[in-house]
Amino acid sequence: MEEIKTNGLQEKDEISEDMQLLNDVTKNEYKWGFITDIESDTAPKGLNEEIVRFISLKKGEPEWMTEWRLKAFRHWQTMEEPKWPNVKYPKIDFQDIIYYSAPKKKPQLDSLDEVDPELLKTFEKLGIPLEEQKILSGVAVDAVFDSVSVATTFKETLKEKGVIFSSVSEALKDHPELVKKYLGSVVPYTDNYYAALNAAVFSDGSFVYIPKGVRCPMELSTYFRINNEETGQFERTLIIAEEGSYVSYLEGCTAPIRDTNQLHAAVVELVILENAEIKYSTVQNWYPGNSEGKGGIYNFVTKRAACRGNHSKVSWTQVETGSAVTWKYPSCILQGDYSVGEFYSVAVTNNYQQADTGTKMIHLGKNTSSTIISKGISAGKSNNSYRGLVKVGKKADNARNFTQCDSMLMGDKCGAHTFPYIEIENDTAKVEHEATTSKVGEDQIFYLNQRGISTEDAVNMIVNGFCKEVFNELPMEFAVEAQKLLAISLESSVG
Amino acid sequence: MLVIKNLKANVEGKEILKGINLEIKAGEVHAIMGPNGSGKSTLANVLAGHGGYEVTDGEIYFEGKELVELAPEDRAREGIFLAFQYPIEIPGISNATFLKTALNEVRKYNGKPEATPKEFMELLREKSGVLGMDPQFISRSVNVGFSGGEKKRNEILQMLMLQPKLALLDETDSGLDIDALKIVSSGVNVFKNNDNAVLLVTHYQRLLDYIVPDYVHVLSKGRIIKSGGKELALELEEKGYDWIKNDELIEENV
Numbered sequence: 224m225e226e227i228k229t230n231g232l233q234e235k236d237e238i239s240e241d242m243q244l245l246n247d248v249t250k251n252e253y254k255w256g257f258i259t260d261i262e263s264d265t266a267p268k269g270l271n272e273e274i275v276r277f278i279s280l281k282k283g284e285p286e287w288m289t290e291w292r293l294k295a296f297r298h299w300q301t302m303e304e305p306k307w308p309n310v311k312y313p314k315i316d317f318q319d320i321i322y323y324s325a326p327k328k329k330p331q332l333d334s335l336d337e338v339d340p341e342l343l344k345t346f347e348k349l350g351i352p353l354e355e356q357k358i359l360s361g362v363a364v365d366a367v368f369d370s371v372s373v374a375t376t377f378k379e380t381l382k383e384k385g386v387i388f389s390s391v392s393e394a395l396k397d398h399p400e401l402v403k404k405y406l407g408s409v410v411p412y413t414d415n416y417y418a419a420l421n422a423a424v425f426s427d428g429s430f431v432y433i434p435k436g437v438r439c440p441m442e443l444s445t446y447f448r449i450n451n452e453e454t455g456q457f458e459r460t461l462i463i464a465e466e467g468s469y470v471s472y473l474e475g476c477t478a479p480i481r482d483t484n485q486l487h488a489a490v491v492e493l494v495i496l497e498n499a500e501i502k503y504s505t506v507q508n509w510y511p512g513n514s515e516g517k518g519g520i521y522n523f524v525t526k527r528a529a530c531r532g533n534h535s536k537v538s539w540t541q542v543e544t545g546s547a548v549t550w551k552y553p554s555c556i557l558q559g560d561y562s563v564g565e566f567y568s569v570a571v572t573n574n575y576q577q578a579d580t581g582t583k584m585i586h587l588g589k590n591t592s593s594t595i596i597s598k599g600i601s602a603g604k605s606n607n608s609y610r611g612l613v614k615v616g617k618k619a620d621n622a623r624n625f626t627q628c629d630s631m632l633m634g635d636k637c638g639a640h641t642f643p644y645i646e647i648e649n650d651t652a653k654v655e656h657e658a659t660t661s662k663v664g665e666d667q668i669f670y671l672n673q674r675g676i677s678t679e680d681a682v683n684m685i686v687n688g689f690c691k692e693v694f695n696e697l698p699m700e701f702a703v704e705a706q707k708l709l710a711i712s713l714e715s716s717v718g
Numbered sequence: 719m720l721v722i723k724n725l726k727a728n729v730e731g732k733e734i735l736k737g738i739n740l741e742i743k744a745g746e747v748h749a750i751m752g753p754n755g756s757g758k759s760t761l762a763n764v765l766a767g768h769g770g771y772e773v774t775d776g777e778i779y780f781e782g783k784e785l786v787e788l789a790p791e792d793r794a795r796e797g798i799f800l801a802f803q804y805p806i807e808i809p810g811i812s813n814a815t816f817l818k819t820a821l822n823e824v825r826k827y828n829g830k831p832e833a834t835p836k837e838f839m840e841l842l843r844e845k846s847g848v849l850g851m852d853p854q855f856i857s858r859s860v861n862v863g864f865s866g867g868e869k870k871r872n873e874i875l876q877m878l879m880l881q882p883k884l885a886l887l888d889e890t891d892s893g894l895d896i897d898a899l900k901i902v903s904s905g906v907n908v909f910k911n912n913d914n915a916v917l918l919v920t921h922y923q924r925l926l927d928y929i930v931p932d933y934v935h936v937l938s939k940g941r942i943i944k945s946g947g948k949e950l951a952l953e954l955e956e957k958g959y960d961w962i963k964n965d966e967l968i969e970e971n972v
């Protein structure tokens with residue numbers, strides 16, 4: 224990785240008010256007479272074709288990629304922001320966003336003493352080992368530790384199996400044919416407003432390729448890949464599981480992620496061929512805003528899996544505790560006969576958070592089956608909506624779906640909503656839907672108190688019990704961390 | 719062990735307990751009887767520290783310690799146990815996790831080491847044996863799908879596991895079949911010794927054949943209107959509550 228110089232504009236920002244004024248003028252001028260400076264590390268605010276080209280050029284992408292981005296951009300311009308989700312937020316000014324800045328290394332710190340004590344407290348609650356805490360917060364680690372680190376050993380093993388695990392940018396250089404074949408094949412840029420935007424400007428993301436018949440020997444975690452860099456605002460992930468292969472992929476990190484970018488619009492595409500399986504687990508913990516509802520990330524994600532081969536399988540498992548506004552529907556296109564789609568979700572909202580999340584199960588092949596288990600927990604003044612579609616196509620004989628949507632309310636100022644949509648064009652389909660709403664009752668808490676368990680622990684127990692079916696789907700270590708995370712995000716919401 | 723002086727308590731602004739006086743010593747069994755709605759469960763809940771009940775007057779001492787300001791979990795850790803009239807269901811939490819957490823909380827508070835998994839399992843096997851419980855129940859969620867009688871049995875199991883100093887049993891006998899009543903009673907008798915005490919709330923003299931009380935109190939409209947020995951329960955069974963109420967009126971008029 225190259226050294227990156229701070230750009231001139233940013234330094235000026237700190238100097239004086241006069242300079243600030245000058246700065247503003249300069250910025251304004253850019254609006255009208257913009258000339259791309261390819262040497263610059265940061266694009267000016269706003270979005271136009273030139274910016275899209277600039278991004279592509281900066282990343283050294285092949286011509287076809289640039290063209291693809293441009294087509295996406297042109298399409299995006301013809302689209303309108305979706306209004307249907309059950310969330311409210313101020314209008315986003317898409318011309319007020321910087322769409323490219325060179326990957327920054329987190330500032331290097333000399334010791335944990337320099338790290339935000341709030342962050343350290345959370346690390347401690349999560350039980351993250353000291354050395355890992357250092358890596359996560361950008362403290363310089365011992366070179367010895369680094370070279371024997373899990374990440375290094377990990378890469379070697381993958382190489383032996385022929386598994387490709389890299390950034391999309393690297394993959395574009397090393398395996399352009401694979402990227403070209405699959406990128407946008409599951410989520411085309413025409414799909415929706417944010418998917419189009421992402422295609423035009425995506426910064427980077429993960430690329431995974433599991434060769435035929437290979438069972439990936441370890442869980443792949445983004446944590447090992449993006450270690451030192453800030454997560455991009457517009458991430459793009461592409462995972463391909465060839466025939467008979469298997470991979471379990473973990474996205475996110477349970478450590479709190481402080482990110483100054485307000486808008487996040489990621490795209491994830493999964494391609495699953497015959498007899499292959501992908502298990503995709505997410506723990507999303509972005510800044511939810513403060514207790515008065517100020518700040519926080521807008522998280523508008525498009526995630527989709529295409530089960531293309533017969534007997535292919537995908538499981539989405541997600542634990543969503545972060546972001547001010549979440550808009551997210553990991554979907555499964557069950558194309559192959561006997562393909563299986565699963566969605567297990569825990570979405571927690573507290574304070575003023577809003578989540579509109581769920582899934583789409585599109586049954587196209589014969590004997591396809593899907594399971595949806597959604598657990599929504601609302602606390603504070605938050606709003607939590609489940610939105611799900613089960614669609615059974617004409618040719619999808621004997622399709623099966625089971626949906627269970629449970630909502631839990633903590634206090635009486637929050638809301639839980641369920642929007643299930645069912646579209647069936649084949650009468651051999653069997654679709655079941657169950658829904659419950661419960662309240663964390665004073666009586667449940669008192670029962671546990673009466674056995675010597677504190678209110679905080681009682682709430683955690685009740686909530687964990689409620690989410691159990693979903694936690695059971697997470698890899699062991701992740702599940703333990705997810706439980707702790709839930710405890711942290713619901714802290715002080717009862718009692 | 720427990721001293722209650724002139725205890726008054728409100729629920730949602732309405733006075734339910736109107737001046738209770740009661741003393742329970744170690745080694746004793748007290749029974750409280752009384753009509754529906756007289757405040758028996760309220761008294762048990764107030765002693766256990768339920769937040770929905772407001773103590774407006776009076777004092778409660780447990781082992782010399784003032785209770786009113788103590789959090790419910792600390793009362794439990796000090797050794798007060800309430801077997802609920804209506805045990806609560808907690809989906810997704812196994813009895814094993816629940817019991818182990820509770821046991822260790824109580825132990826920690828009292829400066830004892832936590833139970834090892836082996837110790838825990840041995841203790842559990844012993845105690846559930848006393849109550850003739852199917853060991854399978856341990857992996858099921860707390861009270862979820864339990865029959866009424868099984869829930870009551872589960873309350874007594876928790877009592878045996880936690881070994882409290884004072885056990886408040888709120889209508890533990892209701893909903894039990896005759897065999898279960900015998901088993902649960904024998905569980906209570908196994909628990910009982912000279913260092914602990916039991917306060918049981920019941921409507922039926924039948925239970926008192928198995929668990930013999932030292933004292934019987936009649937609670938009516940938030941007051942203890944009569945106390946006596948175990949023969950009082952027989953008298954109540956025969957005559958109902960009206961005769962005492964009349965007595966009381968006469969006494970008041972004198």
Ligand SMILES: Nc1ncnc2c1ncn2[C@@H]1O[C@H](COP(=O)(O)OP(=O)(O)OP(=O)(O)O)[C@@H](O)[C@H]1O
Pocket residue numbers: 729730734752753754755756757758759760761770803
């Ligand atoms: N949470 C509550 N909200 C409103 N009223 C309550 C509440 N709890 C108790 N009460 C009232 O207090 C009074 C005493 O109730 P309590 O449950 O203590 O009676 P009890 O003697 O245990 O009766 P039972 O024999 O039927 O169990 C009743 O009138 C009841 O309706």
Ligand SMILES: [Mg+2]
Pocket residue numbers: 758759760803888889
């Ligand atoms: Mg009662």
